[in-house]
Amino acid sequence: MLFRLSSRLFWSAVTLLGTAVLTFLLVNAVPGDVARVIAGPKASADVIKAIHTKFHLDEPIWKRLGYHLNDLAHGDLGQSFVTEQPVAEAILTRLPTTAAVSALAIVMWMLLAVPLGVLTAKYSGSWFDRIVLVLSTLSLSLPAFWLARMLQYSLSYKLGWFPVAGFRGFSHLLLPAATLALLTVGYYARLVHSNMTEVLNSPYIRAARAKGASETAVLFKHGLRNAMIPVITVLGMDVAGLLGGVLFVENVFALPGIGTLAVQSVFNLDVPVIMGTVMFSAVIVVGANLVVDVLYRWIDPRIKSAA
Amino acid sequence: MPLLEIKNLQIEFGAGVRAVRAVDGVSLSLEAGKTLCLVGESGSGKSITALSIAKLVPSPPARYVGGEILLEGLDVLKMSSSELRDVRGGLVSYVFQEPGASLNPVFRVGAQIKESLQYHRPEAANDTEVIRLLKLVGISAPESRMRNYPHEMSGGMQQRVMIAMALASQPKLLVADEPTTALDVTIQAQIIELLSDLRLKLGMAVLFITHNLGILGDLADNVAVMYAGQIVERGTMREVLQRPIHPYTRSLIQSVPALDIEVERLTAIPGTVPLSGAFPSGCRFHPRCPIAQPACSSRMPDLADVPNGRAVRCPFWDSSGNARTTSRKA
């Protein structure tokens, strides 16, 4: 177990290093003089030169990569070219908003998808199953941009049930999170459904009924835990995909989160912030996979001894 | 009153013209403390019959279209779901073919046994009783074994756990559905021995389902042979195995090689086992029967009582010649 964890940590570090190098190279491949971005189009040649010296812009790229990695290793993500705020600070101040929206979205879609998946598996082929199937397909095929705008317009602007935009409290998170949840719930409902259907046909479910377990115990005690094993894996991977969705929703609802930060940094060619937000995403993805690995062991005892 | 009495049970799968009758008019009875063995090949309906005793064949797709299943005089098919839960794992316990797949992989075996206790004897749902049950089925070091997950045990050990779980409620009837088929021969012998001991020690009735006539040993009091959804022969174990009178039972015994008998060539049964839904007309065994008459293809014979408390579904059983001359102890 300890061996396995340390090997996981080793590969996580390799992944992060790879991400750092790749982002650095990609960002530097973008045409345009960074010094112009920082100093503005009217800056004098001296100012530009000073900036070049300060950020080592004239040195060869491999050297600059070395500086960058060295900074990263010391936890230094640099400063924003635009606001001069340290990138780490910029991310950390926006993290709570993003985390709250994401977590709320996950809770919402899981709370919906799990019961839907279980019940449609139990009553497979019923009108209930069919309606959920249609709604799931709808949820999967909704254009995200359209849905976000529609919800914002109808529920917030027209009906006034939710704040239209901005962030001044929990109620501002509900609609963005609901948007994310609605886009994902269909997929998870089907995923739980198909896993549950398979589990319900397994001999241990018959054995559970044979020993007098109630239908509720059969479904939720004996069935669900086994059906959730593959779902947890997919969820871990989806945390990565979720960041993309969050970025988008934050922009529509003008939430001061990491997504907004990332989009702004790209428009401004604010290189340190771009690299910082990408690194942050990589850390989240790697971390989520580690958490899934641990969760997996807890939920499926067969994996412990296989390692 | 017998402990279990099945009267003219009929179970279908599917509906309308495409309905397939997998169990067709099965009648059985089992006294308390006795053992009945239900023998048959795949598609004979033996497992479905066994599962239906606690109404465990899921409906849909199955439909219980006719008959009665009386447990201590009460019809299982008319019970409410809460009454059924009391019967399942209570009065009637089950042991299944694949112990590895029948234990829930994510719970410790002790917890799974305790769950049965909670349903049927909540006052005894404690570690002490779990340990006692594991000892009863011959598991050494039960204190540490109860904390194992199923995959940490061998197949034989898993089946012992299944049996311990079945015994938790002190059932009056244990239904064992091919409990040794997935196990190795030396482990199979251990499990048969265990079941044989337990039934005497605990005085429970056993319904034993198998495709292998040879593993009954001295376990069974009575045998019923099923073919294509029907019982074709019934009698005491000794009578049926030593003097089989239905052509199917006779052919089946002859087709299996035995250690103590030398034959140049096995007497094979021609053709294939019919699938439910494609049962032949008339007597369902007639296309494969060595003594079939023209009438066999059109008229379905009844299960008729014959001397010595036996029954056979073949009008030619007697005229086919003395069973002894063709049985293998000749």
Place this chain on the structure above:
Amino acid sequence: MNLLAIENLKVHFPVRQPFIGRAKEFVHAVDDVNFTIAAGETVGLVGESGCGKTTLGRAAIKLIEPTSGRIVFDGEEIGALSGAELRARRRRFQMVFQDPYGSLDPRLTVADIIGEALEIHGLASGATERRRRVEVLLKQVGLDSSHASRLPHQFSGGQRQRIGIARALAVEPRLIVCDEPVSALDVSVQAQIINLLQDLQREHGIAYLFVAHDLAVVKHISRRILVMYLGRIVESGEAKSLCRSPKHPYTQALLSAVPVVDPDSKRQRILLAGDVPSPIHPPGGCPFHPRCPIAEARCKTEVPALRELEPGHLAACHLATAETGGQ
């Protein structure tokens, strides 16, 4: 002359370690096995699951690469052959599998399945010749020539096994390794397949290595029997004498556990305690000693060699003598 001679054959599988590191442990699936098969002869190989019988069956015809040892087929060492040289020899030794469905491509017709084998070895030139050969083969295994255009799922288990046999037969092999060929079949059709195998042997002089767990079936079809336990052969001998007077305590227990229909059969059941140990950490000394009812102190330390106790009857047990055994 022997058709097949296996000498000191070993197959060790590394226990896989995740990510890094070399395998430090091995499954000793087959450990130092010797045996021979004469032309036209059937040798039975029995043992419980995990004893290595399937691995041995496959390694004997190089479907699994042996770790060490010699495989001499028809006077030629094939253990070291590979690639095209080995493929050319494959015509002479074929295999019939336990699961007749899993081993037939579900999208190919019966004619394609059998014809493919003919084509690989260039045994039928032209479509007409091929069709004729397929028809002959189907007839030989008791199927109708009209079956040629059907797909595997349209057949019952017994019929599928016949197709598998026809495919093996197509290339006119001299040896067929049959791995549990009847254990997945209904009881009432097992005898058909056993009879078919015997008929084909008589007509074509094919030798069989018949791998199975059912001693009664193995005894019926085999001239000689090998009993395997934890990767080793613990007893071998002529089928009748091995079953009449088994020398090794394991064989005795195995024989006593064979199902017998007759309720008056006066056999004493020898119940073995416990399970088959892990082949990764086989017990020291005699691998059978932890379950053996007659084990002594030396059984825990000394590995017993196969000794000839009666002419042609060998057992690997310190305590076995010519007189031991008997049912």
